[in-house]
Amino acid sequence: MHSQFPSARTHADARLSHFLAKFRKRRIRPSGRTSADGGRGFARARKFLSYYRPHLPLLLADLACALLIAATAVALPVCANYVTKRLLSLPDAPDAIGQIYAMGGIMLAILAVQVLAIFFVDYQGHVMGARIEGAVRKELFEHCQKLSFSFYDRQRVGQLMSRITNDSLWLGELFHHGPEDLSIAALKFAGAMLVLAFIDPVLTAVIAVLTPFAVLYALHFNRAMNVALQRSKERIAGINERVEDALSGIRVVQSFANEALEARRFEEENQRFLESRKDGYRSEAWFSVGSETFAQLVMVIVIVVGAVRILTAGLSVADMLTFLLCVAVLVDPIQRLANFVRLWQEGYTGFVRAMELLEVAPDIEDRPGAVELRRATGAIGFRDVSFRYEEEGPHVLSRISLDIAPGEFVALVGPSGVGKSTLCALIPRFYDVTQGQVSIDGLDVRDVTLASLRRSVGVVQQDVYLFSGTVAENLRYGRPDASDEEIMAAAKSANAHEFISALSNGYDTDIGQRGVKLSGGQKQRLTIARAFLKNPSILIFDEATSALDNESERAVQQALLELARGRTTIVIAHRLSTVRNADRILVLTEDGIAEEGNHDALMAAGGFYAGLHRQASI
Numbered sequence: 001m002h003s004q005f006p007s008a009r010t011h012a013d014a015r016l017s018h019f020l021a022k023f024r025k026r027r028i029r030p031s032g033r034t035s036a037d038g039g040r041g042f043a044r045a046r047k048f049l050s051y052y053r054p055h056l057p058l059l060l061a062d063l064a065c066a067l068l069i070a071a072t073a074v075a076l077p078v079c080a081n082y083v084t085k086r087l088l089s090l091p092d093a094p095d096a097i098g099q100i101y102a103m104g105g106i107m108l109a110i111l112a113v114q115v116l117a118i119f120f121v122d123y124q125g126h127v128m129g130a131r132i133e134g135a136v137r138k139e140l141f142e143h144c145q146k147l148s149f150s151f152y153d154r155q156r157v158g159q160l161m162s163r164i165t166n167d168s169l170w171l172g173e174l175f176h177h178g179p180e181d182l183s184i185a186a187l188k189f190a191g192a193m194l195v196l197a198f199i200d201p202v203l204t205a206v207i208a209v210l211t212p213f214a215v216l217y218a219l220h221f222n223r224a225m226n227v228a229l230q231r232s233k234e235r236i237a238g239i240n241e242r243v244e245d246a247l248s249g250i251r252v253v254q255s256f257a258n259e260a261l262e263a264r265r266f267e268e269e270n271q272r273f274l275e276s277r278k279d280g281y282r283s284e285a286w287f288s289v290g291s292e293t294f295a296q297l298v299m300v301i302v303i304v305v306g307a308v309r310i311l312t313a314g315l316s317v318a319d320m321l322t323f324l325l326c327v328a329v330l331v332d333p334i335q336r337l338a339n340f341v342r343l344w345q346e347g348y349t350g351f352v353r354a355m356e357l358l359e360v361a362p363d364i365e366d367r368p369g370a371v372e373l374r375r376a377t378g379a380i381g382f383r384d385v386s387f388r389y390e391e392e393g394p395h396v397l398s399r400i401s402l403d404i405a406p407g408e409f410v411a412l413v414g415p416s417g418v419g420k421s422t423l424c425a426l427i428p429r430f431y432d433v434t435q436g437q438v439s440i441d442g443l444d445v446r447d448v449t450l451a452s453l454r455r456s457v458g459v460v461q462q463d464v465y466l467f468s469g470t471v472a473e474n475l476r477y478g479r480p481d482a483s484d485e486e487i488m489a490a491a492k493s494a495n496a497h498e499f500i501s502a503l504s505n506g507y508d509t510d511i512g513q514r515g516v517k518l519s520g521g522q523k524q525r526l527t528i529a530r531a532f533l534k535n536p537s538i539l540i541f542d543e544a545t546s547a548l549d550n551e552s553e554r555a556v557q558q559a560l561l562e563l564a565r566g567r568t569t570i571v572i573a574h575r576l577s578t579v580r581n582a583d584r585i586l587v588l589t590e591d592g593i594a595e596e597g598n599h600d601a602l603m604a605a606g607g608f609y610a611g612l613h614r615q616a617s618i
């Protein structure tokens with residue numbers, strides 16, 4: 001059964017225009033400015049560092065271990081130099097063998113320290129990274145909960161999910177390896193160069209000259225990898241969006257037999273993702289080849305130049321051996337940096353995407369000094385209210401003024417798309433008025449805290465949304481601390497107890513995702529029971545227009561009347577029976593509130609409402 005009121009535009013039209021309105025809105029990247037922006041880059045760097053604050057002791061221990069790893073790595077060639085240069089040159093000294101064993105012992109002790117430090121860094125460092133990653137994900141999720149309806153009108157859920165889940169996967173590695181790899185690499189490099197400079201400054205200078213070329217090469221491919229990774233993150237978000245859309249709407253997909261179409265669309269996204277991955281891997285391969293070549297090149301140069309200097313400049317074989325050992329220590333930071341750069345790219349692009357989302361300020365927030373709305377009596381006032389969804393868009397509501405008394409039951413009727421739902425959405429501040437004022441108990445809704453406002457207003461929407469889980473869990477959403485008895489009482493008041501008891505596990509029955517295992521009328525009664533538990537002073541009920549059989553409709557109707565008792569109620573009414581019960585009927589048209597009064601008065605006036613009613617009765 002459809003709405004008993006014929007509409008100026010059909011519902012299908014209204015939904016289509018909703019859809020088009022949404023589509024027309026430019027989907028922006030969450031941040032209006034680019035990540036290249038300098039000031040923002042600085043703020044992000046500070047934000048990045050701030051995540052370490054709760055883990056400072058662990059970070060310091062991590063850095064101390066990094067220092068130990070670097071120091072022990074450089075110490076081993078120095079010990080080798082001592083053994084080869086000092087002890088082997090005096091093989092006849094009485095304690096030479098003993099000293100060699102002693103040096104062996106020292107080197108084993110150094111190795112033991114190194115192993116312990118590596119273990120600490122690997123284990124505790126990763127734990128720290130994972131904790132920070134969890135904190136960022138939590139912050140993202142909590143932030144998303146605060147963003148307003150208008151934000152979600154513009155964004156796609158699949159894309160947002162990708163930012164919260166996929167993109168944050170590398171953050172832990174980044175936060176862990178960032179300080180550790182950089183400090184180990186820098187310390188090892190500096191330590192090895194220092195030892196090398198002591199042994200042979202000329203050979204060291206040759207290596208020092210080569211290093212900037214390696215750095216420039218790395219920076220070049222670093223940038224290419226960055227671009228490719230950013231793109232592939234956007235594309236995996238596109239895949240997420242497709243999956244979310246196609247699986248959430250699987251019933252529509254299958255009923256239109258459009259599985260092949262969806263598969264084709266998915267494959268397009270999949271291919272685009274693959275292409276961006278390929279670009280990334282190409283840059284990565286060039287990068288690895290370059291760093292590996294540099295390492296090998298240094299080794300060859302040391303062997304050749306070192307050998308020449310043994311013959312011509314009196315460099316000892318022991319020094320040459322130490323030199324080669326030091327070059328191995330020197331090459332490690334270069335390879336470590338190469339790995340780190342890849343990791344940095346993955347992690348940092350994810351971090352930037354996370355920050356872009358965190359930088360979106362909720363446009364509906366508590367004003368400074370907002371007061372608690374104590375148990376409201378439920379008087380609602382609209383003063384000269386105008387509203388439009390977009391800055392440049394048309395006004396949906398123009399200069400509406402209206403007073404609703406505490407406890408009044410008001411039915412809102414009118415053609416589809418004139419703004420009935422929009423008008424109601426302004427009361428709990430799902431959107432803020434463009435002009436004018438909405439008040440509850442004489443207080444501007446913008447002057448009270450959002451939490452207390454939304455506690456006072458219960459909304460039962462036409463598009464029933466239930467969460468996966470059991471019946472009881474869904475009901476408890478209305479009041480998390482409700483007892484089992486209270487839940488049952490609410491279900492009884494909402495005419496839902498009987499059908500719930502008949503389910504296989506009663507209140508513990510799993511209702512499937514979004515309540516797919518329940519009928520439309522049953523779902524609506526559950527949401528009414530949820531509102532009973534919430535017990536708000538003001539109730540907004542967007543009556544379902546979809547088919548409910550007579551019995552279901554009666555059950556929902558009774559539940560609604562029961563729920564409305566003692567509270568201010570606004571029903572966006574589609575059924576004659578609801579309208580008849582109302583204290584006052586408001587007819588909203590494109591020109592504003594065209595008529596108001598009770599059923600009899602409006603019928604007697606013979607205006608728009610009477611016309612609608614007559615058509616509906618035919």
Ligand SMILES: Nc1ncnc2c1ncn2[C@@H]1O[C@H](COP(=O)(O)OP(=O)(O)OP(=O)(O)O)[C@@H](O)[C@H]1O
Pocket residue numbers: 011014015017018021022153389396415416417418419420421422423
């Ligand atoms: N989130 C939105 N963004 C942009 N435009 C919107 C949005 N929601 C609604 N609109 C537009 O605002 C107008 C009023 O919509 P609203 O849903 O308030 O009408 P309604 O009278 O409740 O319709 P119905 O009876 O069909 O539910 C419509 O033209 C609609 O396209």
